[in-house]
Amino acid sequence: MTTLIFSHKSAENHDMGHGHPECPNRIKAVTRALEADRFKNLDKREAPLATIEQISRIHSQIYVEQIIDLVPQEGLHQIDPDTALCPGSGEAAMRACGAVVAAIDAIMAGESNSAFCAMRPPGHHAEPSRGMGFCLFNNIAVGVQHARIVHNLERVAIVDFDVHHGNGTQSAFWSEEDVFFASSHQYPFYPGTGSAKETGVGNICNVPLAEGTGSQHFRRKIEGTILPALEKFKPQLIFLSAGFDAHSRDPLANLHLEEEDFGWITSKLVDIAGEHCDAKIISSLEGGYDLTALPNCVTAHLTELVKAM
Numbered sequence: 001m002t003t004l005i006f007s008h009k010s011a012e013n014h015d016m017g018h019g020h021p022e023c024p025n026r027i028k029a030v031t032r033a034l035e036a037d038r039f040k041n042l043d044k045r046e047a048p049l050a051t052i053e054q055i056s057r058i059h060s061q062i063y064v065e066q067i068i069d070l071v072p073q074e075g076l077h078q079i080d081p082d083t084a085l086c087p088g089s090g091e092a093a094m095r096a097c098g099a100v101v102a103a104i105d106a107i108m109a110g111e112s113n114s115a116f117c118a119m120r121p122p123g124h125h126a127e128p129s130r131g132m133g134f135c136l137f138n139n140i141a142v143g144v145q146h147a148r149i150v151h152n153l154e155r156v157a158i159v160d161f162d163v164h165h166g167n168g169t170q171s172a173f174w175s176e177e178d179v180f181f182a183s184s185h186q187y188p189f190y191p192g193t194g195s196a197k198e199t200g201v202g203n204i205c206n207v208p209l210a211e212g213t214g215s216q217h218f219r220r221k222i223e224g225t226i227l228p229a230l231e232k233f234k235p236q237l238i239f240l241s242a243g244f245d246a247h248s249r250d251p252l253a254n255l256h257l258e259e260e261d262f263g264w265i266t267s268k269l270v271d272i273a274g275e276h277c278d279a280k281i282i283s284s285l286e287g288g289y290d291l292t293a294l295p296n297c298v299t300a301h302l303t304e305l306v307k308a309m
Helices: 024-034 060-071 088-110 139-149 167-173 215-233 259-276 294-307
Strands: 004-007 043-046 077-080 082-083 114-117 156-160 179-186 205-210 235-244 281-285
Touching: 004 024, 004 088, 004 215, 024 114, 024 235, 024 294, 060 259, 060 281, 077 167, 082 088, 082 205, 088 114, 088 235, 088 281, 114 179, 114 294, 139 167, 139 235, 156 205, 167 179, 179 215, 215 259, 235 259, 259 281, 259 294, 281 294
Parallel strands: 004 043, 004 114, 114 281, 156 179, 156 235, 179 205, 235 281
Antiparallel strands: 077 082
16 A cells, blocks of 8 residues: 545646736646655545535535536636636536545545645635635535545544634534644734634634744644644544645745644654554645745655655
8 A cells, every 4th residue: 555646637727817826836836746756656546526415515505506606617706805716616626625535435445544635726714605715615624524424433633734724624613522623823814713712612723823933833832732632632534734835935924834844743643643543644735835845845744644654
């Protein structure tokens, strides 16, 4: 067995306009990183389309059908000031969800222990009834519901290290004590949520980081909060919202992490997966907008993820 990679060419066809940071070149940079010799033996698969039923386990069916219906034949359709639909957006968004669903099915079937979903658009800002912040559907949340409903998992964990708080994921599972959600993020910052006081029913662990936070403080906070809470939860499966925009080069935020920090947190989470859930861990791409830093961070992340095997 080896780590699974789920991707699809449609991820390049979601284009929100000239100059938008969440651009097709992001996934092209990630794809180049995945083509490196060190990853040549990974099991690379095509991300399938998620069904409306699968996506509607987390989003209202009305919202899902509305997004699909609003996909334009040409040009752009804005759904918020930062988020737009183009002709290729519907397929890309449905395959981004489908990648996570397929990864779960493969891992639960014993085909692998780990998977990386190299798709876009990202998802962690998408709330049950609205998209926002570059996100249309919440890829990770759709996957969590699939794991719970189809595979009967009772303790599922999500760790989100994107620089922005995963408000959509938190909203979806705010009252679900059998879903653990942890997020490290710049705060105060977009989208305005993510205070340490936001704890749900005891299942939410937010780690706000002040502007300018670097590696040492980041690692201390992760080791002192998220890792012990995750250990206590004893997950059966771990999902990672893998955003790389906390990197010091990223143009949209002001944290000062380096690629080694993303390798470090991945290694810590892989260790916990090995201890509590037979090394089962699924990562899905979120943010990361510097086209030099992004592939380097993905390389550091995936290098550690493959050790889950």
